[in-house]
Every structure is written in C-alpha cells, then in structure tokens.
Amino acid sequence: MDTSYRFDAIESDVQARWEAADAFRVVADDREKFYCLSMFPYPSGKLHMGHVRNYTIGDVISRYHRMCGRNVLQPMGWDAFGLPAENAAIKNGVPPAKWTRENIAAMRAQLKQLGFAYDWSREIATCDPSYYRWEQWLFTKLFEKGLVYRKESVVNWDPVDQTVLANEQVVEGRGWRSGALVEQRAIPQWFARITDYADELLDDLDQLDGWPEAVKTMQANWIGRSTGLEIDFAVAGQASESAEPLTVYTTRPDTLHGATYMALAADHPLVAARAATDPALAAFCEECRTAGTAEAELATREKKGYRLDIEAIHPLSGEALPVFVANFVLMGYGTGAVMSVPAHDQRDWEFATAYDLPIIPVVADVDGQAPDVSAAAAAEKGVLINSGEDDGKDFGAAFADIADRLEARGVARRKTQYRLRDWGLSRQRYWGAPIPIIHCDDCGPVAVPEADLPVELPEDVTPEGAGSPLPDMPEFVNVDCPACGQPARRETDTFDTFMESSWYFARFTCPDAGAMLDERADYWMAVDQYIGGIEHAILHLLYARFFQKLMRDVGLATHDEPFKALLTQGMVLKDGAKMSKSKGNTVDPQTLIETYGADTVRLFSMFAAPPDQSLEWSDAGVEGANRFLNRLWKLVAVHVEAGITAPASHAEGEAAELRRKVHETIAKVGDDVGRRYTFNTAIAAIMELVNALGRVEAAPGNALQAVRQEALEAVVAMLAPIAPHICDALWRALGHEGLVMDAAWPTADEGALVRDTLTLVVQVNGKVRARIEVPADADRDTVAETALADENVIRHIDGQRIKKTIVVPGKLVNLVV
C-alpha cells in the first residue's frame, strides 16, 4: 500500500467503481425505504459553497441510511426556469435555453466530481416540456375545479423599458436598468386558491414532528389565522348620504370604544369615486400607488393621510369620526379600510400623533390604571375602561358582548380571517412554463385540452430586455379556440417558478411516468428527510405543502404532507459576511477540489459547524481537514504494513481500555450522525479516536493489533458517508472486498463500554474544588465520604457546618456550607 495519500488517483478510481456497479440506481423493493432529498439548484453556472454544503449534508445522511440497510433514494435535478437566464440572454445574446442547458452540464460534472450518491437516471430539468406539461395539466384540472381564477393585481411597471419588473429589479423605487420611476399597474393575472387550504396548511403543521419549531412557527404566523369581527360603519357627510357603509375587520373589537378615526386604502371604491372630483385627492392617491406594496416598506414608511369630507358613524357611540385615505392601508389586504384605535395600536398611534387626532385609552394596564399613551400605544389586552356599559370586562367578555350587540343590530359579523393571500401564478416573462390557457372573444379563457399539452415554450429565442418576446410571436399567440374553433389568442404569461419546485420531489419517484405521477410515488413518498436553506422556510415550503394537497385531491397522491423531516441549512460565510461577487469574498469549490480533493472539501464542510448554523469558511481549516485524511491514510498504511488480522471481539487490560474508547466513539458517532445530525461533533470524536490510535504501539500478534484492526474498520466505516472515496480505498486496504457503503454501519458492544471507576467533580458552594475517583457502583454515602476526605475540599469547607450535600450520580458532588 502506498504510504502517501494521493486523492486524485483514489477519487477517480473509486468513482469509476461506483459507475461500473451502477451503485446508486434504486428501484422499489421490500426493504424499508428512505427518501433523502436536497433542494435542487438553480443552474446558475457553477456550484457555490452553499451547494457543496447542502449536498454534502444530504449525501452523508443518504449514505448513512444505506449502511443501516435501507433502500435509499437520493435524486438530483435542476430548477431550470427563472430570471437569471433572461438576464444572461440580455447581457450575452445567448438564448436562455442554451445558456441553461450548458450550465446544467457544467454543474452536473461538478456534482459527480464531489462524489454524491445520486440516482442520475432520475434527473429532471424543469424547463423540459416532458416535466412542465404535467403542471400545465394540473393547472387545467384546477381550472375545472375553480381552484384557479383570474383577477386584477398590481405589478411593478417600468415605463421606459415597457416591462414588468420583479421586486429585486426595483432599486429605491426605480427600474434597475432604465432608472425610471417604477409605477404600479393593475393587470389581470391567475391566482391559486391557497386560502381555501389555509386551515389544513395550518392544522397539519402539528403532524410535522421532524420539522424545526422555528419553521413551523414562521409558517403559522404567515398563514395568520385570526378570529375577529367585521364591523360596518355608516357613512355620513355632505355629498354621500346614500353611500354604502364602510366595512372593517378587527381582531380587537374590545377596543372599539377607543376608535377615533378611520383609514381607507387609496384604491378603495369610495375613495376612487371622490377622487374623480377632487384633484388633490387624486394626486395623493397617485402618490400612494407609486410607492410599492412590499410589506416591509409599508410598515416603515412615513405615515401620510388625506382627510376626506365624509365621516363614519361609530356603531356604539353614534359619534361622527373623521375618515382619511392613508398610505399604509392597502386594498388587497382585508377590506381596504381600518378602524383606528390609536391608544392601542402603534401604527394608528403614529398616524394620530402626526395628524393631531384624539387618543383615548380604553384598556387598562396590569395595575388597572389608564395606560400612559403619551409616547407609544399600549397593545396589551386588559380590562376595559372609558367604555361605558363595557367597563370592567376583560378581553373575552368584551369581545363576546360587543359582537353579540352589533350582530343583533345586523352591523357586524364574527369572522375568521387569514393573513395568507392567494398565490399569484402569472409572470410576464419569457423563461418559464407557458400558462395553458387560450383567450377567446366569445368563450373567455379556455383551458388547453389535455391532448394539446404540453404548450411548448419556443426555445430558439433571445430576449433583448423590452419584456417577454412571447406576445410578439404570432406563431405562438395565434391559435383556434378549443371550445368554438374561432381564432383566439394564447395566454403569453408564464408560471411563477415556484410552480416547478412545488412538485419535483414527487416526480423524482417516477420521472418517466406517462402521467403526472404513478404508483411508484406511493412507495417512495413522503420525503423522509428534506434539506435546504432556511431562506425557503416560508414560500417554497408552503407552496410545496399546498401542491401535495392539490395532487392528493385530484387523486394522484396519498400523503397529506410531502416532507416528514426538514433540515434547514445555515449560510456559508467568508469573513463574517455572505459570499457574493460584489463583496469579492467568494470561494470557488472547484479550485479547492482540485487542490485538496473532494473528500477534504466534504470533510471540512461537515466539520466547520453544525448544519443548521451559519458556516464561516476558512482556507486554513481546509488544510487541517486534509492533514487529518493524510494522517488517517498513514495510520492505516502502518497498520497494514504490520499485518492485517481479524478484528478484536474482546480485550483485556490496556487493550480493553483502547477498545472501550473505540466503542464509546461508535456509540457517540452513531448518535451524532443518525439522530442529532451534528456531523461536526461526530468528526471530532473520530479524530480523537484516530489520535489515540496513533499513540498505540501495536505489533503483529499483539492484543492491541486486533483492537487496532477493529478500530480502523470502525473509523473507516463511520467516516465513509462523509469522505467516501478515501474510505472506500482504505476499506479494501484493511482486507475487505467490495464497497464500504455496502458494509454495515458499526454498532457499539455494550460489554466494551463498562467502567470500573468514575471520575466525579467535587464542588463546595457550587465551585469546583477537586476531582475524585470512585468505584462505578459506589452509593451516595461512599461518594460523599470520599469527597469529604479530599485535602482541597477540607481546606475550603474550613470547619464550617455542611448544610446540604447534593450528589448527581456519575457527575458531581456539591457540598453547601
């Protein structure tokens, strides 16, 4: 055996063996299945460190479960539609299809170089018509069921480039290329009724035991189910005696007595009507419209309003309240009108302070006093004050009584509402899956019949920046209506790319199925472990959960939830910041693989931090990982030189001590890899064992030689999921045939773990003063006596009376004086 570690020869040799054995192709069988999925990448051109980390985590988990005897599916594919391909086309004049497919080829080669155990026979690229035809098909089914619909919705419009911009293309209110002030335009778009599934999406979070609590909390808050009251405020005013009442929704009807004004969205019908005759109001509404609708911006922008010449009648007091148009109220959220209670809502408080409106506290603080609202609103619930007949009631009683009285008068309704909004599916872009709809003057929007699917995206096109080229392509647009046969127009919007990523996990189980899914999905689904970035905690994961339920409800799937367990990976940082080209702090995995080999890169990625935390990249740390593999290689070489033997199955004396370390390590690594997913501590434990083995003087026939054989076999097997190439080579060097990934994951020998004595810590008043050695089976009194006999302990007790003795078995003794 070569005494030096030559990663390049080893990695290409081992990868050739995997290839020859077709080692990662899987089909359903009668073993327990394990479906391990890492979020597929956008094919941007080459892998970045975030990918390497994500896919190494998935590969380690996959290979571990394989060694535990499970039938493991680990597929890979490409989230191939999206904006960057269009940007590249504009910049370089390359058609997005060509650019994307070249990127896929390059990144596939890199993934193979890293040695990930993917079943490549299942590879999917979402830009292939054979893939997107099935989401087009599902869309037509949802259209039949009324689960998708068309409504007006605003987009960012660049008046110079004459195109719709994504939010990230709007920089400080201007188009990123043209620099023009971006306008908000309402256009008809397709929406999916995700709100019909809001209750199920919320309630089923309880089933997801394998998900981080943080992600479940974020999703629950995003869905935002609330129970409240919808209240009608009659309108009074010079010109609008006959106006419809203003309807608001509130979760705090207990504060109704404190409502001192109302605020309306600029797009509220009542406002629009008045703006026609009031140029100043029209100008204010225009200003509101150009301001953008991102929630963050809405929440932080300076509160501005415009007083209308109407008043709203308070449903309890009959008082006339002023009515404003406000720039922080949006028509798309709730009813487009809010009742404002400045004493108990911070946003209302800020507006009231700016416009000098009354702030009347109606909920007492914890001491039963009127809260101080001179500096901020008091949002906490409490007992009512300044509320007439409702004084003294708590939140629940006040809510119930006020709701009952208003409902009896027919001016309010109890209502459950959601923060979640329906999912806008339309994008006015080229590089996406065409929405399978044909617009007919007589029949309206008609779904493309199943026989005509897929609606293929013309690929030989290079967008030049002035919006999607599709509307300008008569051969794409002009089509006969499937219903009446008259000339009609094809829809030119494409799907949101979240559509493709909402069901790829299911398609991987049957990538060549002649339907969206087939019976193979029933065997492999649900995904047992899903791994991806925390940035997808809400949108992608919520849409995927929604799609799973849609597929179930059209009879294609049996599971309610797509992902049993979720691991959210932290970001990869360099110098404390996210790697980015603009900061110039990127690290190219390719260079590292060429310098140190895939195993070193994989090892360091897993060693530097636990998977769910951010990882600080360190070139010096990579060298350390490489050094460890070198040491391991040499250790095995020295052992093999001395002669391989049968592994030990028991040991005495010095050898027993080493053997205990071996089995302690096996127990710890099994727990860290299999349960905790803390690969960093698993690697640390393996390093400790390797360090200990390096100190052993073993000779042929020596009892230590057999223990070392046992230990090295365990080390190589346990490290194999992380550094699979070197371990595969070492496995054979240790005298085995075949691939290490077909070996069984090591199990600890309980008998080897037994200790005769334990080291306990002795504290006096909680401070460590000594360490004592006691028999493992010593009782409380023996332990306490031994502790009291220690010299340093006696000194610190200093003759004082011992008030309390706390003995924590196996850990410590605390003497309180």
Next chain:
RNA sequence: GCCCGGGUGGCGGAACUGGUAGACGCGUCGGAUUCAAAAUCCGAUUCUGGUGACAGAGUGCGAGUUCGAGUCUCGCCCCGGGCACCA
C-alpha cells in the same frame, strides 16, 4: 416595522435533559528532525496573579430563579433570515 433565529478563547466551534465552560480543528509560541527550509512529529496555549500547588474573573449587556445558569425567566444591545415577482 412585523415574524423567526443567533451572539462562548486570537479564530471556527464543543458543552445533547439546569451539573467539570472551552472537546475537536485552526492559528500562535516552544522543541525534535533538517546544512537550511517546506512537510512531518512532540509539547504549551481563556484572561489575571503566583516558580508552583492554587486562587480570582469569565459564555453580547443588565436584573432574576436555583445548592448550582452558556443552558431557564424578564428587560435591553448587536448580527443574520423572511416579508408574497431573486431562487
């Protein structure tokens, strides 16, 4: 602004259920090897005082609960993720 995380030596991190703070790795310093260097190997390495045994301080800041708090509670500060058309 709102929702969700995080903050521990010079650095990445460990401490899993309230029980030895700093495992493992990096870096640094000292030594071995070498003509010399690289590589490799051995040793030291939280800070302060002490030759030392040892003592004191210490987990973003401030309080609290407890025999005992990095871990639990309350209030702050800072950093990161998400906020619906980036993926």
